[in-house]
Amino acid sequence: MPQSWSVTGRQFLRRGAFLRPGNPFQSLKPVLWTQPLTPWQLQCIQELSSHRLQRMPVQYILGEWDFQGLSLKMAPPVFIPRPETEELVEWVLEEVAQRPRVIGTQGGPLILEVGCGSGAISLSLLSHLPQSQVIAVDKGEAAICLTRENAQRLRLQDRIRIIPLDVTLEGSWAHLLPWGPVDLVVSNPPYVFSQDIEQLAPEIRSYEDPAALDGGEEGMDIIAHILALAPRLLKDSGSVFLEVDPRHPELVGSWLRSRPDLSLDLVAVRKDFCGRPRFLHIRRSEAQHGCPADT
Numbered sequence: 692m693p694q695s696w697s698v699t700g701r702q703f704l705r706r707g708a709f710l711r712p713g714n715p716f717q718s719l720k721p722v723l724w725t726q727p728l729t730p731w732q733l734q735c736i737q738e739l740s741s742h743r744l745q746r747m748p749v750q751y752i753l754g755e756w757d758f759q760g761l762s763l764k765m766a767p768p769v770f771i772p773r774p775e776t777e778e779l780v781e782w783v784l785e786e787v788a789q790r791p792r793v794i795g796t797q798g799g800p801l802i803l804e805v806g807c808g809s810g811a812i813s814l815s816l817l818s819h820l821p822q823s824q825v826i827a828v829d830k831g832e833a834a835i836c837l838t839r840e841n842a843q844r845l846r847l848q849d850r851i852r853i854i855p856l857d858v859t860l861e862g863s864w865a866h867l868l869p870w871g872p873v874d875l876v877v878s879n880p881p882y883v884f885s886q887d888i889e890q891l892a893p894e895i896r897s898y899e900d901p902a903a904l905d906g907g908e909e910g911m912d913i914i915a916h917i918l919a920l921a922p923r924l925l926k927d928s929g930s931v932f933l934e935v936d937p938r939h940p941e942l943v944g945s946w947l948r949s950r951p952d953l954s955l956d957l958v959a960v961r962k963d964f965c966g967r968p969r970f971l972h973i974r975r976s977e978a979q980h981g982c983p984a985d986t
């Protein structure tokens with residue numbers, strides 16, 4: 692996998708003055724339509740094209756990608772944020788707006804994101820919720836570094852704690868609460884069924900971290916860990932929002948029914964823009980006090 696190259700697509704387009712600052716690709720200056728390319732420009736185009744011919748995702752070639760109006764740095768092998776995840780963020784923001792008394796009574800909600808990747812979810816939530824604070828965890832070192840860099844680029848670093856952490860490790864939950872229990876846990880976890888990994892596009896299989904994708908036999912490995920930890924992490928009637936595979940609403944529902952000790956209810960399922968059930972809202976029952984494993 693090529694990890695470094697002399698120039699990213701975005702740098703090339705800016706340095707070569709192809710784009711007006713801050714404008715999208717459509718802003719290509721008309722005067723350039725007929726101007727021959729310089730040798731340097733030709734070399735850059737050849738280099739960038741060769742990456743694409745090796746099936747490198749365009750987001751890695753450009754070195755930047757937009758998510759919820761934020762421009763985020765992208766670098767392999769950190770997971771590239773997908774458009775449907777913007778819908779997860781929008782759902783969380785809707786819930787926060789509709790239930791301000793329940794979620795984050797004082798200031799904005801305190802949010803934990805499990806598996807932050809490039810920081811897309813955490814940073815877009817912070818940019819929309821100026822009173823909120825976020826704890827973002829990921830087990831991947833490259834993901835932690837990229838979230839840190841993106842938080843600084845967006846000047847959101849003062850409201851985010853970025854913690855390298857594997858949520859499947861025993862006792863990990865204690866590190867997840869630097870500010871005490873949270874109002875919301877949000878995650879786009881690895882949820883691809885192991886047997887489906889082979890069918891993913893070469894762009895995904897060759898360049899993105901397999902740990903960001905493979906959720907085990909039924910795609911439930913990390914989901915189950917997050918849900919098992921949730922009662923220790925959440926305030927009373929706090930919520931978990933998850934992005935999942937269309938088969939997961941059924942699987943997660945029956946998994947939760949098999950774990951009544953967790954006092955978690957699947958309260959809503961939302962479809963993505965293709966009409967597939969992809970997002971779950973799971974709420975901690977208000978009646979619960981203390982954690983099952985503590986008693």
Ligand SMILES: C[S@@+](CC[C@H](N)C(=O)[O-])C[C@H]1O[C@@H](n2cnc3c(N)ncnc32)[C@H](O)[C@@H]1O
Pocket residue numbers: 770771772773776805806807808809810811812828829830831834856857858859879880881882900902903904913
């Ligand atoms: C599907 S990616 C989501 C990244 C980002 N939230 C997004 O939506 O673009 C899943 C992320 O979970 C992280 N991850 C996988 N297993 C984990 C674990 N056991 N503990 C913490 N993070 C984990 C991966 O490193 C990856 O960054």
